[in-house]
Amino acid sequence: MDTSVSHHMIRCDACVLRRMSGFRSMSAEEAKLISGFKSGEMRCETGMTLISEGTLNPYLYTVLEGWGFRYKSLEDGRRQILNYHVPGDLIGLQGALLQEMDHSFEALTPMRLCIFERSRFLTIFEKSADLAFDVTWLASRDERILDGHMLSLGQRTAMERAAYLLVFLYYRGLRSGLFTSSNAQIPLSQSLIADTLGLSLVHTNKTLKRLAQRKLIVWRGRACEILDPEGLCSVAEWTPPEASPRPLI
Amino acid sequence: MDTSVSHHMIRCDACVLRRMSGFRSMSAEEAKLISGFKSGEMRCETGMTLISEGTLNPYLYTVLEGWGFRYKSLEDGRRQILNYHVPGDLIGLQGALLQEMDHSFEALTPMRLCIFERSRFLTIFEKSADLAFDVTWLASRDERILDGHMLSLGQRTAMERAAYLLVFLYYRGLRSGLFTSSNAQIPLSQSLIADTLGLSLVHTNKTLKRLAQRKLIVWRGRACEILDPEGLCSVAEWTPPEASPRPLI
DNA sequence: CGCCTGCTTGAACGCTATCAAAAAACGTGG
DNA sequence: CCACGTTTTTTGATAGCGTTCAAGCAGGCG
Structure with missing residues (x-):
């Protein structure tokens, strides 16, 4: 598999994304805290499936580079792409909270991602109210996007x-x-x-x-x-x- | 308006829903904590709009009785119903986190609801990791439901x-x-x-x-x-x- | 060069929309 | 309880948007 994972310490305070406009600024302590939750970084090639419908997935990811998409299929092969993901998006939260994944995720271009282990990720809620809030914020924003897509599909x-x-x-x-x-x-x-x-x-x-x-x-x-x-x-x-x-x- | 709001103290430990199978059991302390976040209870009639697209809404609700639904419209009047809600569902989280509502909510039958004030609700994240987790869980489950609806609409x-x-x-x-x-x-x-x-x-x-x-x-x-x-x-x-x-x- | 994937095009069919109207159910006041 | 207006459901006919089938073309890559 053309995937490379590095397990060295992640330094979130040095993350390129943080320097971009568009993201909320973050204190040094917070960045350090997040670093502690991450278990590595990885790259993957176009077409790679990071998450498969129907399986248990012990990881969450934050997209650092590239495009990806989420989809869901019927048994006869018809499939619906649910959403596209870009740098800054958190992926796999549903699976982390609700067990089995009910959608798949695939890389649309080569991607670079930060990796979280499910169990460690879930301790965010105990460790930091601010980060817990951020997770929920991201989930809500995702849902809002889906609302827009549904309006489109239906009307x-x-x-x-x-x-x-x-x-x-x-x-x-x-x-x-x-x-x-x-x-x-x-x-x-x-x-x-x-x-x-x-x-x-x-x-x-x-x-x-x-x-x-x-x-x-x-x-x-x-x-x-x-x-x-x-x-x-x-x-x-x-x-x-x-x-x-x-x-x- | 045929709405009745009562501001007396809510006793969540006595909530009928908690006695239903299907809901996670909860310690007495937790129930007490939740009680503290609630600012009242209300009833509303069929057809009442609790949340309007494009407005700021300072409340969240938990459905206690009845059916309701969420929808979104295009300017020319076409509208898409996004989801239906039943007892136990949390409503208005998107608005609480992301400011302006971008969908409306309407009662499908007479309803009874618990009311949360936005600002007090958001302190949940500081006060209880467990409850913060639950909020996120509910948001994720909602998103999963939307995934299913999208598959349906599209395919x-x-x-x-x-x-x-x-x-x-x-x-x-x-x-x-x-x-x-x-x-x-x-x-x-x-x-x-x-x-x-x-x-x-x-x-x-x-x-x-x-x-x-x-x-x-x-x-x-x-x-x-x-x-x-x-x-x-x-x-x-x-x-x-x-x-x-x-x-x- | 040849294969494979992705894009393009034309023709025919059919699912779903639109139009139009009637029937049924519901609510309300007399 | 009935009359009457309103909303909801039902039905038939016609039109059209989008699907399916069937090729053909273009570009990338081994």
Whole structure:
């Protein structure tokens, strides 16, 4: 397996993410405390499955670099992508609290992650009220995102749904430092988009093509570049949430 | 407004819900602690909106009796019901942590609820690691439920979706003591079902009719009775989660 | 070069929406 | 208890969005 795990001491106070705008600042003590909960760091390649539906997973992760996604399947193979994850996101909390995982997680690009052991992670609640609060905050924000996705799946047309998904991901990428001036692309295949929107691959393709004709996006082999975020927002009847600082664990 | 709020001291150790199977048992001290966080109890009538999208809401609630639901709307009026709530559910956590509410909550039947003031509620994290854990547990379980709904919205056909929703609600009602031998009905209009499934009212009606013809359900004026839970599960390719004890706050 | 994965396109079918209207159930006041 | 307005459920007909089937094309990689 092309996975590399390092078990040396993690120094959270030196974490690059903390220096980014977008994350709440944190005292040196708090950073030290978090360091104590971590059991290592790892990298993984595109396509790697970090969490599998139906299994017990003894780890949680914080994304440091790269994109990943969460999905759930029916027995006959139909699958629904539930959400995408970017640096700063905490992954696997459901499994830590509720035992068996009922979704899977896969890397969309090469990723770097911080690793928590489940049992040690759960002592956060005893050790620090602030961190416990942060965990809950992250869980609530995740739920809020799912609310938005559900509105989309249930009520928006194909075109609106596609526009929503793409601007949504655009702002997530932007705010978590995944875009640079030379690279502001969302790394997705159309087949993944189809599984996210609940549409067939063929119809997804035709819908994206129409967005491209309107000069809202450009498709470049397994990635999407956003040309006109405001235009997409208006197609989707959506506005991005305020960019308020979020906790990082 | 037909709402009655009582501000007398709440005695959580005497709460009827605690005596129900399905909830985790709790020490006398813990119950006393929770009592301290509560600021009252209230009743409300069918159709009352407890939480409105876009507003700040200074309260959280624990459902004691009755059914309610959460929804989100697009500007042109299309709305998506996100989830239904039953006794034991904690409501309004998102708003407490993330400021402005981005969904609404409405009573589906007359309800009785425990009230928490936002600011006092948030001190739970400092006062009790166990209760903080429970809050997070509830948030995670809610998210897991949304995952299931998303799979349904995105991947299941109309018939499968309807079957899923109805058994899902059947088990929720059953396990939270909302059904008695003389009344095991889910209090829903077909229009609400339509807004939950992301289908038109007409097509929802035709789909429910087919479920009724198969003797899986019976429709009785603004309510649905489940005749064959296993049958519905098999139509939906779904099995209810294990009935493990859940915390009550 | 050839294979594999991912994207594109056209045609036909069908599930679901929309339109339109009627029937049934419900609540309320007379 | 009945009349009457309102909400909810039911039904039929028509239209359309999205699916499925079936190829063909393009690009990356061994």
